[in-house]
Amino acid sequence: MGPKPSKKKKRKMVVQEQKKRKKKTKNKKPKQRRRTLVSKKGSNFSKTLKISRTKGKKKKDKRRTISFNNIGLSHSYSSKETNDITYESDRFLQSLLSQEQPQNTPKRQQIKVLFLGCAESGKSTIIKNIKCHTSTRFSNEEKIEFRDAIRHNILSNMGTLLSLAKFEIKINFENDLLELIEEFNQTTQSQKPTNRIWTLVQKIWEYQEIQLIYYQKHKFSKSKYHLTESAEVFLNKVRTAKQPEFIPNTVEILKCYLPTTHIVMEEIILNEQIWKSYDVPGMREGRKQWPSVYNAVNLVCFVVALSEFDMSLRESTGENRLRDSLNEFSNICSSPWFTNTQIILLFNKIDIFKKKIKKVDLNTSFPEYNGDNSYHDAFEFIKSKFLDESIVGTYDRKRIQIYLVNALDLNSVSTTFNHISDKISVSEN
Ligand SMILES: Nc1nc2c(ncn2[C@@H]2O[C@H](COP(=O)(O)OP(=O)(O)O)[C@@H](O)[C@H]2O)c(=O)[nH]1
Ligand SMILES: [Mg+2]
Numbered sequence: 001m002g003p004k005p006s007k008k009k010k011r012k013m014v015v016q017e018q019k020k021r022k023k024k025t026k027n028k029k030p031k032q033r034r035r036t037l038v039s040k041k042g043s044n045f046s047k048t049l050k051i052s053r054t055k056g057k058k059k060k061d062k063r064r065t066i067s068f069n070n071i072g073l074s075h076s077y078s079s080k081e082t083n084d085i086t087y088e089s090d091r092f093l094q095s096l097l098s099q100e101q102p103q104n105t106p107k108r109q110q111i112k113v114l115f116l117g118c119a120e121s122g123k124s125t126i127i128k129n130i131k132c133h134t135s136t137r138f139s140n141e142e143k144i145e146f147r148d149a150i151r152h153n154i155l156s157n158m159g160t161l162l163s164l165a166k167f168e169i170k171i172n173f174e175n176d177l178l179e180l181i182e183e184f185n186q187t188t189q190s191q192k193p194t195n196r197i198w199t200l201v202q203k204i205w206e207y208q209e210i211q212l213i214y215y216q217k218h219k220f221s222k223s224k225y226h227l228t229e230s231a232e233v234f235l236n237k238v239r240t241a242k243q244p245e246f247i248p249n250t251v252e253i254l255k256c257y258l259p260t261t262h263i264v265m266e267e268i269i270l271n272e273q274i275w276k277s278y279d280v281p282g283m284r285e286g287r288k289q290w291p292s293v294y295n296a297v298n299l300v301c302f303v304v305a306l307s308e309f310d311m312s313l314r315e316s317t318g319e320n321r322l323r324d325s326l327n328e329f330s331n332i333c334s335s336p337w338f339t340n341t342q343i344i345l346l347f348n349k350i351d352i353f354k355k356k357i358k359k360v361d362l363n364t365s366f367p368e369y370n371g372d373n374s375y376h377d378a379f380e381f382i383k384s385k386f387l388d389e390s391i392v393g394t395y396d397r398k399r400i401q402i403y404l405v406n407a408l409d410l411n412s413v414s415t416t417f418n419h420i421s422d423k424i425s426v427s428e429n
Pocket of ligand 1: 103118119120123124125132229230254256257258260282348350405406407408
């Protein structure tokens with residue numbers, strides 16, 4: 001034991017201890033506030049959400065208000081794909097803080113955004129991805145809708161594989177597999193998928209001959225039989241997806257394909273702006289609906305699937321998807337509706353494009369291409385097609401902003417849309 005401290009020393013120690021405690025509580029304050037902000041139910045922020053959703057319900061339309069922030073995101077996603085994501089959380093915290101104190105913030109800008117582009121370019125997936133960064137994410141109703149879409153994806157992809165085998169490759173399967181295929185074809189006639197049908201899908205998918213067709217799918221991209229992007233993922237998940245209690249997670253929701261048949265508007269609060277985002281059908285028949293939302297648009301995000309340079313349209317076999325996209329882009333740029341609108345070109349599906357370009361020659365679909373099979377050359381060629389060769393009419397092509405995205409990647413989409421929202425400035429109404 002050391003010598004006893006003097007009275008003076010003791011007083012000094014007490015004062016130091018008090019100072020330390022004060023410092024600690026000072027440091028704690030913002031942390032507590034942060035937690036309250038995220039979870040407080042009766043906050044102004046939640047109220048805003050509630051009010052706008054009730055409004056939406058009354059009108060019985062598809063409008064929803066969503067706030068773009070990704071606080072807490074890392075807790076919710078355990079999948080490999082989302083583990084390595086880094087977030088601009090400070091920025092989002094600031095954005096959330098300002099949403100909590102509307103009295104201190106200037107009036108939010110309203111931005112009308114159209115997501116245009118051909119079918120399967122990734123418009124809906126980009127919007128779904130943005131929703132993943134919001135506090136509302138997906139409702140149970142939506143999750144059920146995506147679950148049914150996943151089951152439908154499984155059955156239609158199995159049907160496509162078997163059609164490829166029969167009509168394109170003309171394989172003569174051995175008897176046991178043939179019997180399963182015949183039973184599958186008969187059972188799919190019934191309205192509701194039975195347990196037997198899932199067993200059949202599982203059994204057929206396990207055959208090496210069937211998987212071989214899948215891995216050669218790029219050879220049939222000009223045919224009318226198209227698999228969806230994540231066919232393999234879901235064909236490997238039949239056992240889980242068939243369970244009555246199956247609810248898809250975020251990654252599965254982003255990967256499933258649910259065709260958009262009518263225009264859907266959603267309100268997204270992105271930083272300090274309210275984005276009225278319009279998702280539209282992309283097939284030719286559905287594009288007839290587009291002009292109904294052309295009035296007073298601030299931003300057009302034209303989505304192009306880079307990887308579809310060798311594929312033909314579902315609705316018109318023999319017509320190249322990328323050329324179709326080029327035509328549609330020309331139409332948009334030369335439309336008088338968009339002379340004063342900011343146009344963004346979103347080159348999507350870069351993940352598939354990077355892999356595909358090594359295997360599939362761009363020259364076979366675009367004979368004028370004389371570059372090699374490098375990602376850089378191929379991308380520059382496609383970009384110049386859109387910017388230099390497409391007829392942009394009266395639109396100043398220098399104003400067109402270009403982004404490369406992977407709609408399945410949370411980080412890619414959040415970085416891109418933060419950047420776009422920073423750059424867009426609209427005079428207040
Ligand atoms: N691998 C990959 N798949 C994508 C990407 N973007 C969209 N998809 C998939 O492509 C399919 C069609 O996308 P969707 O958003 O429905 O296209 P839309 O018709 O333009 O709305 C879906 O199965 C998506 O999961 C991407 O960047 N990478
Ligand atoms: Mg869609």
